[in-house]
Amino acid sequence: xxxxxxxxxxxxxxxxxxxxxxxxxxxxxxxxxxxxxxxxxxxxxxxxxxxxxxxxxxxxxxxxxxxxxxxxxxxxxxxxxxxxxxxxxxxxxxxxxxxxxxxxxxxxxxxxxxxxxxxxxxxxxxxxxxxxxxxxxxxxxxxxxxxxxxxxxxxxxxxxxxxxxxxxxxxxxxxxxxxxxxxxxxxxxxxxxxxxxxxxxxxxxxxxxxxxxxxxxxxxxxxxxxxxxxxxxxxxxxxxxxxxxxxxxxxxxxxxxxxxxxxxxxxxxxxxxxxxxxxxxxxxxxxxxxxxxxxxxxxxxxxxxxxxxxxxxxxxxxxxxxxxxxxxxxxxxxxxxxxxxxxxxxxxxxxxxxxxxxxxxxxxxxxxxxxxxxxxxxxxxxxxxxxxxxxxxxxxxxxxxxxxxxxxxxxxxxxxxxxxxxxxxxxxxxxxxxxxxxxxxxxxxxxxxxxxxxxxxxxxxxxxxxxxxxxxxxxxxxxxxxxxxxxxxxxxxxxxxxxxxxxxxxxxxxxxxxxxxxxxxxxxxxxxxxxxxxxxxxxxxxxxxxxxxxxxxxxxxxxxxxxxxxxxxxxxxxxxxxxxxxxxxxxxxxxxxxxxxxxxxxxxxxxxxxxxxxxxxxxxxxxxxxxxxxxxxxxxxxxxxxxxxxxxxxxxxxxxxxxxxxxxxxxxxxxxxxxxxxxxxxxxxxxxxxxxxxxxxxxxxxxxxxxxxxxxxxxxxxxxxxxxxxxxxxxxxxxxxxxxxxxxxxxxxxxxxxxxxxxxxxxxxxxxxxxxxxxxxxxxxxxxxxxxxxxxxxxxxxxxxxxxxxxxxxxxxxxxxxxxxxxxxxxxxxxxxxxxxxxxxxxxxxxxxxxxxxxxxxxxxxxxxxxxxxxxxxxx
RNA sequence: GGGCGCUUAGCUCAGUUGGUUCAGAGCACUUGGUUUACACCCAAGGGGUCGGGGGUUCGAAUCCCUCAGCGCCCACCA
Numbered sequence: 001x002x003x004x005x006x007x008x009x010x011x012x013x014x015x016x017x018x019x020x021x022x023x024x025x026x027x028x029x030x031x032x033x034x035x036x037x038x039x040x041x042x043x044x045x046x047x048x049x050x051x052x053x054x055x056x057x058x059x060x061x062x063x064x065x066x067x068x069x070x071x072x073x074x075x076x077x078x079x080x081x082x083x084x085x086x087x088x089x090x091x092x093x094x095x096x097x098x099x100x101x102x103x104x105x106x107x108x109x110x111x112x113x114x115x116x117x118x119x120x121x122x123x124x125x126x127x128x129x130x131x132x133x134x135x136x137x138x139x140x141x142x143x144x145x146x147x148x149x150x151x152x153x154x155x156x157x158x159x160x161x162x163x164x165x166x167x168x169x170x171x172x173x174x175x176x177x178x179x180x181x182x183x184x185x186x187x188x189x190x191x192x193x194x195x196x197x198x199x200x201x202x203x204x205x206x207x208x209x210x211x212x213x214x215x216x217x218x219x220x221x222x223x224x225x226x227x228x229x230x231x232x233x234x235x236x237x238x239x240x241x242x243x244x245x246x247x248x249x250x251x252x253x254x255x256x257x258x259x260x261x262x263x264x265x266x267x268x269x270x271x272x273x274x275x276x277x278x279x280x281x282x283x284x285x286x287x288x289x290x291x292x293x294x295x296x297x298x299x300x301x302x303x304x305x306x307x308x309x310x311x312x313x314x315x316x317x318x319x320x321x322x323x324x325x326x327x328x329x330x331x332x333x334x335x336x337x338x339x340x341x342x343x344x345x346x347x348x349x350x351x352x353x354x355x356x357x358x359x360x361x362x363x364x365x366x367x368x369x370x371x372x373x374x375x376x377x378x379x380x381x382x383x384x385x386x387x388x389x390x391x392x393x394x395x396x397x398x399x400x401x402x403x404x405x406x407x408x409x410x411x412x413x414x415x416x417x418x419x420x421x422x423x424x425x426x427x428x429x430x431x432x433x434x435x436x437x438x439x440x441x442x443x444x445x446x447x448x449x450x451x452x453x454x455x456x457x458x459x460x461x462x463x464x465x466x467x468x469x470x471x472x473x474x475x476x477x478x479x480x481x482x483x484x485x486x487x488x489x490x491x492x493x494x495x496x497x498x499x500x501x502x503x504x505x506x507x508x509x510x511x512x513x514x515x516x517x518x519x520x521x522x523x524x525x526x527x528x529x530x531x532x533x534x535x536x537x538x539x540x541x542x543x544x545x546x547x548x549x550x551x552x553x554x555x556x557x558x559x560x561x562x563x564x565x566x567x568x569x570x571x572x573x574x575x576x577x578x579x580x581x582x583x584x585x586x587x588x589x590x591x592x593x594x595x596x597x598x599x600x601x602x603x604x605x606x607x608x609x610x611x612x613x614x615x616x617x618x619x620x621x622x623x624x625x626x627x628x629x630x631x632x633x634x635x636x637x638x639x640x641x642x643x644x645x646x647x648x649x650x651x652x653x654x655x656x657x658x659x660x661x662x663x664x665x666x667x668x669x670x671x672x673x674x675x676x677x678x679x680x681x682x683x684x685x686x687x688x689x690x691x692x693x694x695x696x697x698x699x700x701x702x703x704x705x706x707x708x709x710x711x712x713x714x715x716x717x718x719x720x721x722x723x724x725x726x727x728x729x730x731x732x733x734x735x736x737x738x739x740x741x742x743x744x745x746x747x748x749x750x751x752x753x754x755x756x757x758x759x760x761x762x763x764x765x766x767x768x769x770x771x772x773x774x775x776x777x778x779x780x781x782x783x784x785x786x787x788x789x790x791x792x793x794x795x796x797x798x799x800x801x802x803x804x805x806x807x808x809x810x811x812x813x814x815x816x817x818x819x820x821x822x823x824x825x826x827x828x829x830x831x832x833x834x835x836x837x838x839x840x841x842x843x844x845x846x847x848x849x850x851x852x853x854x855x856x857x858x859x860x861x862x863x864x865x866x867x868x869x870x871x872x873x874x875x876x
Numbered sequence: 877g878g879g880c881g882c883u884u885a886g887c888u889c890a891g892u893u894g895g896u897u898c899a900g901a902g903c904a905c906u907u908g909g910u911u912u913a914c915a916c917c918c919a920a921g922g923g924g925u926c927g928g929g930g931g932u933u934c935g936a937a938u939c940c941c942u943c944a945g946c947g948c949c950c951a952c953c954a
Contacts, residue, residue, distance in 0.1 A: 003913095190952070197954085215954060228954095262953050270954055278952065339952065352952085387880055388949055395950080495948085530887090532947095563902075564888050568881095570947090572888060580903070583916035594913035639890075642902070657913080664912060738920085745920050751911050778911085841934035846895065850935095853896040 003596055003701055007589040009553030009582070013693045017130060020696075023707045025068075026135045028075035030484045036072035037488035038064055039467050039518075040136065041501070044083035045143065046090055046121040049128040049545045051527040051535050051573060052494065055565060058558045059524065059637055060492045061134050065689040066632065067489075068135070069716040075485055076135060077470045078126055079142035082118075084408035084459040085187065091117050091407065107406050107454070114407045128546060133554045133692045135712070142470045144462040145409070152474035153409045153462045154427045156512070161413075161425040165361045166401070168413075168420075172278045173400065175353035177299035178346040181404045182357075184458060188350050190339040197336035198321060199267065201329045202227065205243040205252050211236070212331050214266025216338055217276070218324065219316040221246050222304045224253055225289040226272040231257040233268050247329035248320070249306070256287045278352055291354065299351050313351075356420075358402035358411060358455070362507075366396045369506040372516050378506055379520045381635045382568040385495060392499050399504075401458045408456030415451045416440065423453070464504035467491075467517035474512060482513075491518040495568065498523065522635050525570035535573065548578060555691035556582030562641045562690065584645060585694050588687065591653045592698040594661070595676055601667035609771035610672040613659035616730045617679060619723040620651050626719060628686060641690055648683060655734070659772050677702060682717045726768075732797060733769035739795040740777040743804055747793065754780035755804055758789055762799040762867060788874050799863045801871070816872065823868045830861040 020026060028035075038060050043053060060076060068074040091114045092102050102110060126141065142149060160166045174183040198218045201210045213227065227244045229236040243252045260283060261270050274284030275293040284291060294304040301308045301316055308316045324330040341350035370393040372378045373386060380386050402411060414432035415423045417440075424439055426432035429450060437445050468474050473482030487509070493502060502521055509517035527535050527542075535542035548557050559581030565571040624647040631640035660676065662668045681702065688695040688711055699711035740757065749755060757779045774782050785803070792803040793815070836842050837854055 188952090213954080217954085260953090265953055272954095277954075279954075336954095338954090341952065350952095384881060385949095391879065391950070498949090566889070569889085574888080574903095576903075577888090579916075583914095586916045587914065590914035590917090592913085597913075634892095636890095642890090645902080653914085654918085658911090658918095661913090741919055742921095745908065748908090751909080751919090836934085839934055842895095843934085845934055850895045856896080 003589065003593040003698075007586055007694065009555065009585070009693070010550070012697045013131075013133070013554050016693050016696045016700075017133065019710070020135065020712055021138075023710065025710065025712050026076070026137050027139050028073050028137050030480050031073055033071065033073040035075060035485050036064070036067035036070075037075045037077070037485045038490050038492070039077045039470055039488055040079060041491070041493045041497075042079045042081035042142075042144065042463065042466065043125050044086050045080035045118055045123070045125075046087055047083070047125050049125050049132075051542055051545060052524075053125070053129070054132065054545050054557065055524055055527055055561050055571060056492055056494070057129055057132060057134050058561050059522065059565075060490075061132070061558075061692070062562070062637060062689040063490055063492070064135055065692060065712070066716070068712065069685060069688065069714060071715065074135075075137055075140070077140045077142065078129070078134070078136035078138060079140075079466075079470060080122060080126065080144070081459060081463055082143065082145045082408060084403060084405055084456055085184070086459075087114065087118070088405050088407040110406050131546065131549050131554060133558065135692070140470065144459075144466070144469075148472055148475055149462065149465075149469045150409055151427070152465055152469040152472075153457065154412045155474055156465060156508075157409075157412055157457070157461070158425055158427050160360060165365065166425075167359055167361070168356060168423075169359050170354060171357050171359070171400070172281050172352050172354050173357055174341065175297075175299075175351045175355075176343040176346055176348050177295075177297065177351050178348035179343065180297050182353070182355065183343060183350065184400070184403065187344045188341040189344050190341050192337055193340045195336050195338050195340070197266065197334045198324075199331035199333070200247065200271075200324060201331050202244040202246060202271075204239065205245055207242070209238070211239060211244060211255075211269050212267045213269040213271045214334075215271055216336060217273075217317070218320050219301075219308075219313055220273045220276050220294065221271065221320070222249055222301070222306065222308075223273040223275050223292045223294045224249075224251075224271050225274060225284065225292060226253050226287065227255045228258050228261050228270045228272050228283060229255060230259055230261040230263050230268060232259065233261075233263050235268060247324060247327060254287075254289075256283075256289075258283055258286070275354060276352055281352075281354065293354065295351060295353075299348075357400050358413075358453075358457075360399040360401050362396040362399055365507050365511055366393045366503075368510040369393065369503060372506055372510070378516045378518065381520060381522045382566075384568060385498060385523055389498060389503065393503060399458075401461050402453075402455040403458055404454075405456045406454075408459065409462060411453040411455050411457060413453040415453065416445060416449050460500050460504055463501055464508045465512075467505060467509065468512060477513070486513060487516050488518045490520045490522060492522045492524065494526065495523045496526075520635065523568050525565060525568060527571045527573050530572060530574055532570075532572065543573075543575065548575075552578040552582040553585060553693070555585045555693050559584050559641065559645075559690055562638055565638055567635055567637075584649070585691055587649055587653060588691065588694055588698070591648075591657060592680065592701070594657060595680055596701060598662065598673060599667040600670050600673050602670050604667065604669045606669045606671040607660075607771065609775050610660040610669070610675075612726070612768050613656055613772060614672065614675045614679070615723065616726050617651065617656045619727050620730075621647065621679070621682060621717075622720060622722045623727070624651075625686070625717060626722075629719065644686055644690065648687065652679070652683060658776060684711055685714055685717055688712065729766050729769055730772075733773050735797040736773050736802060737776045739797060739802060740773075740779070740804070743793055743795065747806055749806070751778055754778050755806070756781050756783070758783045758785045758792075758803040758805075760785050760788060760801040760803070762801065762863065788870065790874055794871060796864070796867060799860070799867060801867060819868055819872050823865065823872065826861055826864050826868065830858065830865065833858045833861060 040060065041056065064074050064076040094117065095102060095113060129136065157166065174185065174188050176183050195216055197214050197216055199212050199214050200218060201212050203210050211227065224246050229239060239255050240257065242255050244255055245252050261268065272280045272283050272289060274281045274289050274291045292304055294301055295313065296302050299313045300310055303309055308320065321330060342348065343350060370390065373380060373389050380389065412427060413423050413425045414436065416436040424432050424435040426435050429447065432450055433445065433447055436450065437443055465474055467486065467488050468482065471482040471485050472479055473486060491502065505517045509515060529535055529541045533541055552560065556578050560578035563577045563580060624643055627643045628640050631643060660672050684695045684699050696711045744751065757777065761784060770782055773779060789803040792805045794801055794803045833854055837858065843851060
């Protein structure tokens with residue numbers, strides 16, 4: 001079958017993706033082969049594909065396709081994450097547009113909207129992945145809120161609770177007064193803001209003395225319950241044991257001592273407001289201070305705010321400063337740069353707030369997960385992330401797993417009374433009732449008396465089980481799938497979620513299977529634009545991936561993404577890379593078109609040039625295979641691509657095809673044809689992970705294939721032997737051809753004009769590539785001569801000299817200058833080599849190999865100088 | 877404030893344990909080209925004192941120190 005015209009990526013990609021799907025090649029079942037598994041980092045269920053996904057999933061697809069070709073039972077599990085807060089925010093926003101306020105809805109009503117939204121938008125992103133060519137096992141598509149995955153979450157929660165690892169605590173959390181919800185630390189963005197530092201004067205009880213504190217938040221003085229000084233601060237020894245009086249409020253508070261106070265900052269005196277500052281809370285707990293919360297949920301002041309009640313915190317700040325000034329309690333105001341936490345979504349300034357939350361004790365859980373990475377049992381790529389990982393794991397803090405949200409897994413804790421401890425934790429309401437009855441000793445308790453905790457679990461509390469839950473390994477720990485596919489092989493994800501997700505998956509893996517969830521973690525970089533800005537929707541600097549696929553083809557994008565993306569480094573995305581990618585695809589197409597378009601003549605024998613060329617390419621290919629193996633094992637995907645790219649473009653297209661190409665409209669001999677087809681097929685195999693579509697297309701065009709003969713499930717070429725000798729001989733020939741081309745260019749000799757070439761052999765040289773030289777140099781006759789020729793242009797390769805007689809006069813001056821320059825350079829080079837060899841310390845200390853090389857350089861240089869000199873003599 | 881990392885050709889990056897082929901690749905650039913698979917092409921070129929300075933060594937892009945610039949992660953000094 002012949003190819004013709006231009007490559008039509010769109011129709012080809014559609015055709016083969018459907019073919020792969022129809023033949024179920026992506027699907028994996030437990031069998032006797034070794035498994036190779038990847039679980040996808042589940043994107044947000046209602047998300048759309050962005051450039052980060054493109055990079056991520058391209059890499060995963062390359063790995064999974066290569067594993068498939070290598071004979072593994074390759075299984076790539078796709079799926080989506082319910083993304084609790086992100087999705088809930090979208091639903092709230094959408095409802096708002098429709099004039100519905102979340103607060104007016106019941107939980108059930110809201111969830112109905114959320115599910116509707118999920119069903120409408122859910123999975124769009126997975127459809128987009130198909131366009132990219134992702135060979136996921138779609139029959140295994142999972143969602144973190146699927147029944148069995150949800151059940152897994154509850155089972156784990158109950159289990160950890162029963163182990164005493166989950167507890168309920170009254171803690172300070174991030175409060176978004178605009179959305180009236182708490183936020184996770186990750187959703188708080190700290191921004192540097194120019195603010196003020198106010199110096200406030202407090203009177204000392206029973207004395208004329210005063211003390212001055214510095215604060216950024218004068219409006220919180222109503223919540224002050226102590227003043228703190230450093231016990232080592234000699235300036236304040238007179239204050240020890242005294243009490244201070246809050247201005248305006250006129251309440252007296254203790255002066256406590258704690259080394260926490262930085263003597264250098266401000267005045268060295270600190271006002272303590274345990275309800276509104278995490279550090280103050282810690283201090284308060286330590287010194288058993290009263291906690292006075294002065295804010296309402298919307299960050300207006302409550303009744304503790306006295307005459308400021310009902311006013312917003314920032315309004316109060318302005319007003320109270322004036323009042324303080326008027327009563328002489330404001331000593332001074334300084335500008336002060338501080339970091340203010342703001343809500344990622346509402347931009348509201350976060351208010352620290354105390355509330356009841358659920359926590360998971362992390363320290364003991366983290367231990368095996370830390371060791372796994374340090375021992376390289378779980379291998380982070382690149383390794384630079386190991387340090388960060390260790391630091392985080394060694395300083396891991398308890399994980400706040402509750403969120404004041406509805407969308408997600410509702411915490412399976414059931415309250416049956418009003419006391420803080422009047423609750424039970426169970427996988428189901430029925431169990432909870434039983435437990436509650438037991439706990440209370442009250443058999444009259446009914447289902448009606450149970451109130452489930454309204455909070456939902458942190459999204460990561462479900463995704464940390466992902467590598468297990470997708471194989472149902474939590475609910476049925478002994479099922480054959482989890483035993484077969486777990487631990488998975490590679491995880492490809494972004495470093496941003498190393499802690500939130502990767503570390504926690506490792507933790508969960510050891511806790512629930514006593515084994516790591518994956519062997520390698522490939523951390524990609526962030527996709528940035530040319531100006532190094534992170535690509536984001538809000539900046540509008542991210543191209544639409546689907547438009548790109550439309551324009552450059554999926555294969556083109558895949559190559560474009562991979563051309564410059566070493567692990568862990570950010571990727572400076574440039575559309576030109578996609579252009580280069582589609583140019584590569586075009587090159588593959590055209591080369592195949594050439595080969596498949598040849599007419600075969602059974603009766604002509606194989607030209608010498610073709611025989612040697614094919615011999616050479618086979619060795620070149622083998623060398624590339626070895627290099628690829630090395631690249632892939634080190635997860636150097638870009639290098640693997642570049643190795644393939646150069647092999648195909650330069651060696652296959654640039655050299656091999658040119659060497660064997662029959663004259664225009666002439667037929668090719670059968671032997672060469674068959675050899676080239678075999679080579680082409682091997683090429684397609686190593687190309688396939690990067691450019692799955694075009695490679696399958698060409699593969700199928702070569703001959704009719706049965707479904708079990710598709711490229712996607714073919715066998716990766718074997719590494720056999722490399723003939724280094726022929727590779728070396730070729731390189732010499734290539735240098736000669738290059739020399740001829742240079743002369744043609746310098747002397748303006750068109751290619752179609754044949755030239756004669758004479759060779760003076762100064763070292764034993766093989767002649768096997770002479771037919772190739774003649775063909776690619778368009779040489780009419782290639783002769784060996786025994787002495788220098790005169791009146792000709794010459795060039796040297798190694799110590800051989802080549803002479804090209806040309807018509808017309810030779811510019812002797814020019815030739816002399818060229819030769820002289822080369823001679824000067826070579827002499828200088830020889831000098832430096834000899835200097836090195838005369839250095840005794842070098843000769844005594846350097847390894848033999850290195851010295852031998854220097855001696856060879858010396859000999860080569862001397863030989864070259866001899867030939868250069870005699871050439872010069874001839875010209876003069 | 878603490879920790880980690882980076883700085884090599886105009887751009888994006890390789891450079892394994894210091895020593896053949898160590899100063900490289902791809903792109904871009906310059907020049908030339910109907911060499912009928914491909915101008916998404918072919919060929920030939922130019923381009924870097926490896927961020928600055930110092931040290932160790934026979935020998936440093938590579939190891940050490942120091943300075944400068946950049947990036948990331950962690951941390952709410954009121």
